[in-house]
Amino acid sequence: MAKRISSAEAAVLMKQGWRYLDVRSIPEFDEGHPAGAANVPLLHAQSGRMAPNPDFQRVVESNFPRDTKLVVGCKSGGRSAQASAFLEAAGYTQIVDVRGGFHGERDPMGRVAFAGWADSNLPVEKQAQPGNAYVDLEKKK
Numbered sequence: 001m002a003k004r005i006s007s008a009e010a011a012v013l014m015k016q017g018w019r020y021l022d023v024r025s026i027p028e029f030d031e032g033h034p035a036g037a038a039n040v041p042l043l044h045a046q047s048g049r050m051a052p053n054p055d056f057q058r059v060v061e062s063n064f065p066r067d068t069k070l071v072v073g074c075k076s077g078g079r080s081a082q083a084s085a086f087l088e089a090a091g092y093t094q095i096v097d098v099r100g101g102f103h104g105e106r107d108p109m110g111r112v113a114f115a116g117w118a119d120s121n122l123p124v125e126k127q128a129q130p131g132n133a134y135v136d137l138e139k140k141k
Helices: 007-015 026-031 056-063 078-089
Strands: 003-005 019-022 043-046 049-052 070-073 095-098 112-114
Touching: 003 007, 007 019, 007 070, 007 095, 026 043, 056 078, 070 078, 078 095
Parallel strands: 003 095, 019 070, 070 095
Antiparallel strands: 043 049
């Protein structure tokens, strides 16, 4: 099981060369994401619902060797935990999961229970850096 870390810890790892893999849907990623993040959705938004991305493993494997140091994040931590477990089962050896994801964990009243990337005032961008958007990553074979 992947180690869960805070967004602040993830930011430190990224400064040390780790890659941030954002597994949220394309529209979520486009609304804002950690600066430098690559987007490979675990689920796609389709007709108001979320559907599994059948190409998730192929796209990750085509772009990131199994020894790549990956910080895996999503909206609040659920999808990234699933994606981290999936990637570890596929042979990835250096995976950490961002607890609280981009928007943080919320309590039943909607208050922040565990700060996410945005709540922690870490660098955010709306435009993917060259080669980091899913449309670019899925082309690589």
